[in-house]
Amino acid sequence: MSLAPQSALLEARELTRVFGQGSQAVRAVDRVSFTVQPGEIVSIVGESGSGKSTLARLLLRLLEPTSGQIFLDGQDITKLRGARALRPYWRRVQGVFQDPFAAFNQFYSVGRVLMKTLDLLDGAKLSREERQDRMETVLRNVGLDPVDVLPKWPHQLSGGQLQRVMIARALMVEPAILIADEATSMLDASLRVTILNLLRDLRDRYRMSILFITHDIGQAYYVSDRILVMYRGELVEQGPVETVLGAPQHPYTRQLMADVPRLHGWGAVSMAEPAGAAIGTGSVVAAPSQGAGHAGLA
Numbered sequence: 001m002s003l004a005p006q007s008a009l010l011e012a013r014e015l016t017r018v019f020g021q022g023s024q025a026v027r028a029v030d031r032v033s034f035t036v037q038p039g040e041i042v043s044i045v046g047e048s049g050s051g052k053s054t055l056a057r058l059l060l061r062l063l064e065p066t067s068g069q070i071f072l073d074g075q076d077i078t079k080l081r082g083a084r085a086l087r088p089y090w091r092r093v094q095g096v097f098q099d100p101f102a103a104f105n106q107f108y109s110v111g112r113v114l115m116k117t118l119d120l121l122d123g124a125k126l127s128r129e130e131r132q133d134r135m136e137t138v139l140r141n142v143g144l145d146p147v148d149v150l151p152k153w154p155h156q157l158s159g160g161q162l163q164r165v166m167i168a169r170a171l172m173v174e175p176a177i178l179i180a181d182e183a184t185s186m187l188d189a190s191l192r193v194t195i196l197n198l199l200r201d202l203r204d205r206y207r208m209s210i211l212f213i214t215h216d217i218g219q220a221y222y223v224s225d226r227i228l229v230m231y232r233g234e235l236v237e238q239g240p241v242e243t244v245l246g247a248p249q250h251p252y253t254r255q256l257m258a259d260v261p262r263l264h265g266w267g268a269v270s271m272a273e274p275a276g277a278a279i280g281t282g283s284v285v286a287a288p289s290q291g292a293g294h295a296g297l298a
């Protein structure tokens with residue numbers, strides 16, 4: 001007999017979410033199936049309203065699926081309910097969303113937000129010094145100065161800084177996979193490139209997987225190994241970046257590509273050159289201090 005196949009890190013199987021009933025029903029996510037392997041960056045591309053955020057919330061178990069299943073390391077986690085049961089899952093699967101202002105408690109300083117994340121997850125096992133060390137490391141990893149931002153309140157930070165704090169928060173627990181839903185949409189072009197390079201660096205260094213959700217096929221091209229194209233709740237096309245964008249099969253994919261030069265100057269540049277060449281390959285990630293690396297938990 002053959003060996004059991006190596007299970008994917010994350011798998012969605014026929015995942016479906018319907019909002020409303022009867023003639024009002026919207027199939028926001030419709031029988032979506034795909035896998036993410038360890039160390040892989042997979043993009044989900046689709047226009048506004050195609051179901052991307054609903055899919056992200058389903059995968060993060062923030063929203064109940066109507067039907068279908070989610071597997072982590074081959075284990076069906078679809079039946080897990082409640083924060084207590086889901087905590088081990090969230091230790092491995094973290095999300096970053098588009099609007100950092102909405103995600104950030106206005107009354108908590110950056111330091112408190114990061115500290116609370118450790119409390120919620122595995123912080124109890126860490127000493128005070130280890131917690132402090134990990135906070136400083138993740139902030140430096142996203143290009144922020146810990147001394148500067150730790151005492152600050154959300155309103156004292158720019159949207160770009162706040163988004164980086166949100167990414168740092170997700171990295172605090174050293175997840176196996178990061179689900180980034182339009183996480184770079186609010187950033188200006190140069191900061192966006194910095195964050196995209198950061199994501200690739202995290203993958204290279206720690207084999208962290210990333211599900212990168214965007215409406216912007218240029219960013220998807222730049223950052224990912226594989227692209228899934230979502231249209232009206234369904235995955236209409238998927239495959240390696242070169243295959244999908246080099247020879248798009250679905251009319252919707254062709255339409256998305258046609259929009260690129262009009263949407264983003266640098267998106268058009270990155271479409272024309274191999275990933276990495278357009279922007280330069282300088283590392284933006286500082287080396288993690290001992291004891292705070294991702295390898296330990298991932």
Ligand SMILES: Nc1ncnc2c1ncn2[C@@H]1O[C@H](COP(=O)(O)OP(=O)(O)O)[C@@H](O)[C@H]1O
Pocket residue numbers: 019020026028046047048049050051052053054055
């Ligand atoms: N909580 C909700 N209640 C009802 N409809 C929703 C809800 N969330 C999303 N939808 C609908 O599901 C569809 C997909 O939305 P969304 O997942 O936000 O798409 P995207 O992130 O790709 O813009 C849209 O038609 C949207 O109106």
Ligand SMILES: [Mg+2]
Pocket residue numbers: 052053054182
């Ligand atoms: Mg969305």
